[in-house]
Amino acid sequence: MGGGYSEKLMEMYQALFKRFGPQHWWPADDPFEVMVGAVLTQNTNWANVERAIQNLKQSGVLDIERLHQMDTKELSLLIKPAGYYNIKAKRLKNFIEFLVGRYGGDLEAFFAQETSLLREGLLSVKGIGRETADSILLYAARRPVFVVDAYTYRILFRHGMVEEHISYDEMQALFMDNLEPDEALFNEFHALIVQAGKTYCRPKPKCEGCPLEHWESEMGLNIYTE
């Protein structure tokens, strides 16, 4: 039904895992830190996000109540290393206001909902789009939701697995309609795609003609080039 995607995707997963090993995502101490990191990492290098999170930790404000009290301007200065600091401070405040206003700031209460309702709520927050919402669902709420990002498009397109410019929902369905809803699998798979993308699948490929000699020689992924 899926045009043999189930087998292809699992072969891709096995090859990536063999090449890169377990990624141990999400690098955070608790679900709330995951959610903050998910907003801060929007179009931003993770190393810069780490500095911002360190600033929040060292200031002792990495919790809902403290962030709720804090002035947006003050917050923006703490997260400055993550870039887009004015808009991200507002986005974090929007999210905090949502959690406090609707769940009394109780994350357990927030997470005690069906996945589709959780996603709907997250997407209602200005500053949380589909990728950020799905990252929170997968890595904070630990739901079997597949996270799609720019690397997912790039890698699958360059390997001839999808048309260019398919929608987020279509790409997500490609994975979720062809794989068992396995939270641990989705966790590792997305993290591996990011790692592989960083390593071999830049926006402007240095090698001539991806789908890549790189993948084939270094990863044994000629199975994807048809």
Add this chain to the structure above:
DNA sequence: CACCAGGCAAGTA
């Protein structure tokens, strides 16, 4: 110097 990073919202056609 140019390019990129674990996106999103708002505006336009």
Add this chain to the structure above:
DNA sequence: TACTTGCATGGT
């Protein structure tokens, strides 16, 4: 629906 633009720091 399908583009375009603004947002911004820090590494390579």
